[in-house]
Amino acid sequence: MGKGLVVGLVALGLVGVGAYVADGFARDSAEDSAAVLLSQRLQVDGTPDVRIDGFPFFPQLLARSLDDVRVSARGVELEGVEVTDVVVDATDVSLDQPYQVGTLRLEATVPTSTVEQVVADRVPVDVAVDGGMLRASGEILGIPLSAGLVPRVVDGRLQVDVQDVTLGTGELRLEDLPGDVAERLVGIEVPLDGLPAGIVLEQAVVVPDGVRVTASGTDVDLERLP
Known part of the structure; x- marks a missing residue:
């Protein structure tokens, strides 16, 4: 009986190991497939990294809903605006129609070069990180201009507000600037x-590379991705 018990425990252990390996293989395959799909669907810089959390994986697959998914990418283009160091955390990801996500949180960095391009469309300046704000530098009517820019979210939109302005050697109020500046x-x-x-x-x-933005949502429809 003792020998039979040992053999039985060993057999159960082998089955458990086999199930663990199969579960891990299925998870790896799903992560690789998701990465390929994202690369085809979005303009991604490099290959995105997909991680499906939660053990075991098979019950999630059978339930057609993934508990926790994290996607990270070096860069993604959003309708002409490139963001970097993108991280997406999603919960309750449906694998059947309608494809939805229970909660989704996105973090990404808007590079300083992107902010500079937007600001330069109004005033020809260079933009760089200056501590906890951005600093725009250029010339107005041949006079050196320096302006502190502070990013903020207003009604779900990203804006940069001017905090201080220096023209030449004197600090001015915004309304004191010449013309329509x-x-x-x-x-x-x-x-x-x-x-x-x-x-x-x-x-x-503000972060060393630009502006780090955070966005989130609930009951997100994956079929309405850009």
């Missing part, structure tokens, strides 16, 4: 229209 420095919006429908921009913070 003040108007061109107010309400500068960085378009992020390529975000999935149902995802709302919530936060913007």
Whole structure:
């Protein structure tokens, strides 16, 4: 009886190992397939990394709903605006129609070069990170201009507000700038229209590479991705 018990335990252990390996293989295959699909569906820089959490995987597959999924990519283009260091965390991801996500959180960095391009469309300046804000530098009527820019989210839109302005050697109020310069420095919006429908921009913070934005949403329809 003792020997039979040992043999039985060994057999169960082998079955468990086999199930674990099969479960891991299925998970790896699903992650690879998802990465390929995302590369085909979105304009991604490099190959995205997909990680499906939760063990075991087979019950999630049978239920046609994934508990937790994390996708990261070096860069993604959102309707002409490229964002970098993209991380997406999603829960309750449906594998059947209608394809939906229970909750989705997205973080990405809008590079300084992108902000510079948007600001330069109004005023010809260079933009760089300056501590906890952005600094626009250029010339107006041949006089050196420096303006501190602070990003913020207004009604789900990313804007940069002018905090301080220096023209030449003197600090000015925005309304004291010559001509229509003040108007061109107010309400500068960085378009992020390529975000999935149902995802709302919530936060913007200056980081060494640009502006780190956070967006989230619930009951997101995956079929309405850009």
